[in-house]
Amino acid sequence: DAGVTQSPTHLIKTRGQQVTLRCSPKSGHDTVSWYQQALGQGPQFIFQYYEEEERQRGNFPDRFSGHQFPNYSSELNVNALLLGDSALYLCASRPVRTGDRDTQYFGPGTRLTVL
Amino acid sequence: AQSVTQLGSHVSVSEGALVLLRCNYSSSVPPYLFWYVQYPNQGLQLLLKYTTGATLVKGINGFEAEFKKSETSFHLTKPSAHMSDAAEYFCAVSEANRDDKIIFGKGTRLHILP
Numbered sequence: 001d002a003g004v005t006q007s008p009t010h011l012i013k014t015r016g017q018q019v020t021l022r023c024s025p026k027s028g029h030d031t032v033s034w035y036q037q038a039l040g041q042g043p044q045f046i047f048q049y050y051e052e053e054e055r056q057r058g059n060f061p062d063r064f065s066g067h068q069f070p071n072y073s074s075e076l077n078v079n080a081l082l083l084g085d086s087a088l089y090l091c092a093s094r095p096v097r098t099g100d101r102d103t104q105y106f107g108p109g110t111r112l113t114v115l
Numbered sequence: 116a117q118s119v120t121q122l123g124s125h126v127s128v129s130e131g132a133l134v135l136l137r138c139n140y141s142s143s144v145p146p147y148l149f150w151y152v153q154y155p156n157q158g159l160q161l162l163l164k165y166t167t168g169a170t171l172v173k174g175i176n177g178f179e180a181e182f183k184k185s186e187t188s189f190h191l192t193k194p195s196a197h198m199s200d201a202a203e204y205f206c207a208v209s210e211a212n213r214d215d216k217i218i219f220g221k222g223t224r225l226h227i228l229p
Contacts, residue, residue, distance in 0.1 A: 033216075040222075042205050043159070044219070045218070056216055058216065090158055103161055103164060108157055
C-alpha cells in the first residue's frame, strides 16, 4: 500500500518565478492538506482540499494556490517566488468518509530553494 | 485559537535513560493531540495520538504520552532511549472532529548520548 507521494523531491528556483508541486494521497484517502516547514520550524498549514475544492486555508497570501483532481491528487502552486518561500513543503492526506479519519499521513516533502 | 508550546528546542539524554519531551497546548474546544517524529531529510511520521477515551496513549517504538486536561499538557515519554530515537519531535493539536488544520509546535530535537 503506497503512502503519500510527492514530486519533485528537490527544486531550485529564482525569485519571481512560479513553481508547481505535486502530491498523490495515500490509497483510500480523499482529502489533501499542504504545509510549509521553514528551516528549524514546525510545519504551518497552507490549505486543505476535498472534493476538488479548497475547504480551509491558513494565513498564506494568494500567491499560494492549489488544485485537486478527480483522482484526489493535488498540486500546490506558488507564484512570484520570494526568498522566504524556501522551505520543505509537506503534503498530508486522510480519509473523510471511512477509516482512520482522525489521522493525517504525511509525505516525504519537496524541498524548495529560492535563489 | 489553538497553540502548542514545546519546552526545550534541544534535549539530550544518555542511551538507556528516560526520555521526556514536554508539550503544553491551548485550545478552546476539545482537542485532538498528536506527536510526530521527523528524521533528517524526511517527512513526518505519526508516533501516537489522543482523540477520546483513555488518557494514557501508547504509540510506536515504545513511546507513550498522557493527556492531562487540568494541566493542558501532553508530554511524550519513553523509558529507555535508543540511539535510533535521535530525531526532531513535534507536538501538534487540532480541533476534535475537525482536524483538517493541525497546529504544530516548533519542535524538540532529541540527542542521544552514547
